[in-house]
Amino acid sequence: MAQNLDLNLPSVAPDDYISRYDTGNLLPAALYTLVDLPETELREAARICETEIYGMKESDAGTSVRPAPQPRFVSQPLRDVYNTHIELAPREEYDPLYFIVITDGKWRETGVLLVGLYEPMEDGGDEHGIQSLVCRAEAVGSIFVNLQIANTDWHEVKEQVEYEWEEKRDNPSDDDTDRFEPPTGADQGQSEDEGPDYPSKKPAVDYLIPIYILDSVNADALVHSLEENIHQKPNPHTDYEIRTQASLTPNVAREIDTKTLDKPNPTITADLIAQACALHPVRCRANKWLHKTLILLCDTTATASAGLVLIRLTWDAITQGRSKSALKEIGAAAPREAVRIPGDSEMGITYGYKAVANGISILARDHDAFGLFILNSQFEHLDASVVERGRNDKKCGDEYFVLPPTEVNLPGTGTEETETITVSWTLEEAVKRFPWFCHDARLQPRLSRRYFVWFDMHTVKKEGAVLVRYRWDADIERDARELWEFNREEADVSVLRVPAKRVMAKACAMAEKDVDDPGAGDEEGWMSYVPGWNPNGCLYYTEKLRMQNRQLILATSKQKVADLMQVLQSNCRFHKTTFFEQSKS
Structure with a gap:
């Protein structure tokens, strides 16, 4: 100077x-x-x-x-x-x-x-x-x-x-x-590590949503399909909340045609996650409005079925005073978690990304979850608390039970593109449609494809809930219509009556046993499910039935046997033959 x-x-x-x-x-x-x-x-x-x-x-x-x-x-x-x-x-x-x-x-x-x-x-x-x-x-x-x-x-x-x-x-x-290198303008071509132009003024939202996209996917079309209230946002550059940050090319040893990559490839997904995480701190350096720790990734050409990857990158979110090379190293080494969220509409952004970003939802549960089918319920989410105490106090995504929709959209069988079906979730209907439910809820973390719970809201306090074990190949890659019409003869279905307050613990225990021994639990009083079986009024609790059965077997007098048999027959028509045979032995 x-x-x-x-x-x-x-x-x-x-x-x-x-x-x-x-x-x-x-x-x-x-x-x-x-x-x-x-x-x-x-x-x-x-x-x-x-x-x-x-x-x-x-x-x-x-x-x-x-x-x-x-x-x-x-x-x-x-x-x-x-x-x-x-x-x-x-x-x-x-x-x-x-x-x-x-x-x-x-x-x-x-x-x-x-x-x-x-x-x-x-x-x-x-x-x-x-x-x-x-x-x-x-x-x-x-x-x-x-x-x-x-x-x-x-x-x-x-x-x-x-x-x-x-x-x-x-x-x-x-x-x-x-x-000191400035970000590269869009007119000069996308820079390898600075990304697209940032907004000319502070956005109306608290943060912009960064998305990294597989190179064979049309980025503009994808973002257009995911952006909320798109009709109110004429200018993508100034109005959109979702901002494409990079088009990523997989760096894998074996050449794969990404144009036909309609299902997640674990190797490619892992590589794209690593690329996005390394780039993201540099992108945040160029655009301060980007969310620093939550990243979206499109890793397939079929986001409607495969969903998107939501990544949580754990770093200090400080970009000032750090070079691009240093920020890349930070992103590459930072701990990360990844889950899949729906990618077929803006609802995936609202209830997937934003719910996590705003603290309403957890990223992913760390425990097993189960389908819950309720009959005669007006408020399913409230009624689910009958079998899950404290459910309403939990964050979204941390629940133990996942509810099926009552309005189901299926691929049409004729000229119609889709068919909408209204469902009443009787036990028979739940057993029929469970494979479809597993497909529909395929993006739910740790959802059991073997066990689910059913109860009738009118009788649950008296009769308890039904825990259903569904042994099948669990192939959810099949078409939704095919799984909706799944042949139940291909599965081995058993039921177990459990008190409503105990069914969650019972389901978790059975799922844990199956990890170590897929055939475990056969000795615990399960009944083979027969179509048309009416669960209401047939049996109060299986535990009670087993106790009465044991009393019957140990009875020494004919009168005692006759008395116990009368109780058993009145409680459970379904088990009558079984217990007659056991009593003879």
Whole structure:
């Protein structure tokens, strides 16, 4: 900085200046000089000041920084520049709140002075006043634009600028130029690690949703299908919440045609997750509005059936003062969790991504879950608390029971594209449709494909619930219509009466046993299911029946046998033959 220059400024602008001239119009910053520079160098300085502005084209030169009508104040006090700039405001040709001043002939090395007339004071209070900061010449235009559109604030700028100067002093020969490299504009082609253009102003939402997409998928069409309230958002660049961050090409040893990748390939998915996680902190460096830790990934060409991958990347979300290479290393090494969420409509974003981001839902349950079919229920989600205590106090996704829909949409059998069916979930209907339910709820983490629970809301307190064991091949890759019409003869179905308060624990215990021994539990009183069997009134609890059966077998008198047999027959018509045979033995 040139010696003996008076750089003093008043503490605040005139009382009515800000209210009168801060119209919000995006006008260029005026460039002044306190040192004697040729006209050509002054124009060159203005050009260099625009170097790092995001998406700046050569034809846009002068739209963000340009020399003032009277730019030269050689050896004059900075206060004179300030007074002139104040008088320039009524012309509405230059930004009234910011201007740039060259204070040293070696401005390329020493930087230029950015002056803001309405910035937060150093004490961190609500007061605003005049502030100034020496910035790199290449960066000052970008800093000005981001301040102008409220994409950053003075405190953030000051912290970043101070870090950059400190780095430059500590590493005078540092050739890690990407520390100061601006993001690449969309017109120049997508940069490998900076990503697409960020919004020109702060979005109306709290965060933007980043999505990374398999290279063979039409990104625009996918985002259009997922964006909420699309009819109210005419401009994808300014209105959309979901923002494509990169088109990813799988890096796997065996060549795979990604154009026909309609089902998740574990190797490809793992590679794409790794790529997205490594890139994401760099994307956050370029676009501060992106959600820092929750990432969407499209890893197939059939998101309607395969869903999307929701990734939670655990890192400190700090991008300032870190180079792109450092951020890549952070993203690559950061812990991550991934689950699948629906990808067939905007509902997957609302109840999948946003519910997790807003703290309404957990990412994925860490326990088994089971289908729950309820008959005669008006409020299924409330009635589910009959078998799951505390359900209504849990976050979404942490429940033990998953409810089927009562309105089912199936692929049409004739000319109709889809068929809508209204279902009453009797036990027989639940047994018939359980394979379809497993397909429909295939994205539910840790959902059992062997056990489910059924009860009738009218009789559950007296009769308890029915735990159903469904032994089948559990192939949910079949068509929804095929599974809806599944041949129950291909499965071995058994039922077990359990008190409503105990059925959840019983289901969890049975599922855990099946992990170690798929045939476990045969000795515990299960009954083979017979179509048409009416569960209501046939038996109160299987545990009670087994106890009575044991009493029958151990009975020593004919009268005792007759009495117990009468009780058994009245309680369970279904087991009559079985217990007669056991009594004889």
